[in-house]
Amino acid sequence: MTDHARDLEAVREATDRLLSAMGEFDDGSVTEPSFLPGWSRGHVLAHLSRNADALVNVLRGRPMYASSETRDHEIERDAPRLLPEQLADLSKSGAAFLAAAAEPADWSRTVTLRNGVTDSASRVPFRRWVEVELHHVDLGTGYGLEDLPDEFVTRENDFLAERFAGHPGVPPTTAVTEDGRIWTTGGGADGPPATVRGTATDILGWLCGRRDGSALTVDRGSLPALPPL
Template identity: 55%
Template structure:
């Protein structure tokens, strides 16, 4: 069953997730910031710079939803990528300050969004259209998954059940629903729940690939944060997930 967005609840979850991230970062030093993250080609500093600028990009979209005045996430892809490269090598203290200040701006923009504007649709990067009341969930995914990408001890196992549920709904119901590069999937959670995604399995198509496991392991596999080794494919090959 799809979980409807609850904007105040989701915005509060973003705040809590950011606090967990900052606690993890407090254990690092400047040298650690320059070390490779779990994302190919990015140091931890790249991940942190991206997280800060993503918060500001989502502030732009919340402002658009509140005012009705088109405010793109980023001026351009080149500007987005340039900002990340520019800021990646900063000292840890500067990254921490930027993350805290950008998180505060996001929180203020979320607080300022009137209830009657939450259904307003805005355009995200790459032309994806999204309702304003789902932007907090979008930010939550950024913070939670990139926390894992930092390689600082925060793993898929530590993702909150509430985030896992919302992310499974998003991935199966929106991101990969009807995706031409993903075979029809029937996902079975070890708690008895099921999700369907990928190409439609109709009478002319092969039966869906059944993949079973814990919701956290399913999210880890679908987001590329785990190899799916703990999932059961019931004799079939585990499909390759397209890039997010």
Template identity: 55%
Template sequence: MDSSAHPEARAETRVLREATDRLLAAVGKLDDKAVAEPSLLPGWTRGHLLTHLSRNADALVNVLQGRSMYASGEAREADINAGASRGAAEQLADLRAGADRLESVMDALTTEQWGATVELRNGVTDSASAIPFRRLVEVELHHVDLGVGYSVDQLPGAFTDRAVEYLARRFSGRADVPALQLRAEDGRSWTTGAEPAAGVARRIVVGTPGALVGWLSGRTPGSGLTADASLPALPPL
């Protein structure tokens, strides 16, 4: 990749590599018993979670190379289940190899390719330049889900600042999410959820970006947030 032609992409991939390295270091401390134990995601062991992260990297390679992200939803689930019982060393090697493959493909993209529209799951489209941050969300939040001492409170501020906007956009316009205005304590704000009825104000939820990300992503029940009404239950991402 010509770094002078697309410095933003180079910066994004560098941040992703740093987060991936933190994850790999944490996974490297797990033994076979720990990998087989439950993660913080209901119904998934750490092995399920690590396999998902590995296959997600491969899926994003597919996206960037113009192929379907997954062969099907059933194939995606089958791959995760098939790999979940592997031991710690195999999980770590697979996770590292998948991350390296994705990084290699991103490094080879031209400026024109970074600006292309790509298709993700369920017909969702985005710019190729958004893929590094999408992967970063997977890496950071699933690092928390491993339950190995990395918490929402430890997510980097530069990440949570962007993740609030990203997650708010994911819920924007959804009829199953009330009309919300999210406010950071420094005055920044984002709107999400359904459009409010005429004359009806959005519910206001206030907190740090980290606290907002924890709640929006389903990793906390809303710890550290204040609201002018009860916090609604959000659908899973």
């Protein structure tokens, strides 16, 4: 069972790490490219702030975003801001999310996210944790996939394997680590089953689109091309 309270504490800690890391940079750094194609560091920071607002909406039964166009406009609007304003916004919006999530609620209820995706309310804190951790990596502060908490890596691999399960563009795929952890995914596309081996971190990098999978060993078949998240 998902422990949403424990995940909220992980969100708090991850947000503090990100704010501390970006606090070492100067104003010019926000216009520099992030590791996400087409996005500066300012875009990533703006997205994280507006995502916190959006998840408050989700917890309170409102649409996550007014529209995709509104979401994109707000990120573009906020991306050029100076670093102190970016960090103040992220701190304030992140605290507002934690406060909303601390309110008494039925955590077993179903909530609606972007594009009509539904999930248990109890998984919303984990979804926020994912946003903060992976986008911290994208900011290029020196915090890499190998720095992610072990629990996070395992759970995000679980989550992404579930997300791609049965996907029409992904053949049956099994990912295996040296210590025997196994994730199965895909299965909705024709083609021979694939078995890939590597560290849990390298598997995560491939599943979340941050690495090309070249560090993985393919026992049979070929490394499937995964759809974007």
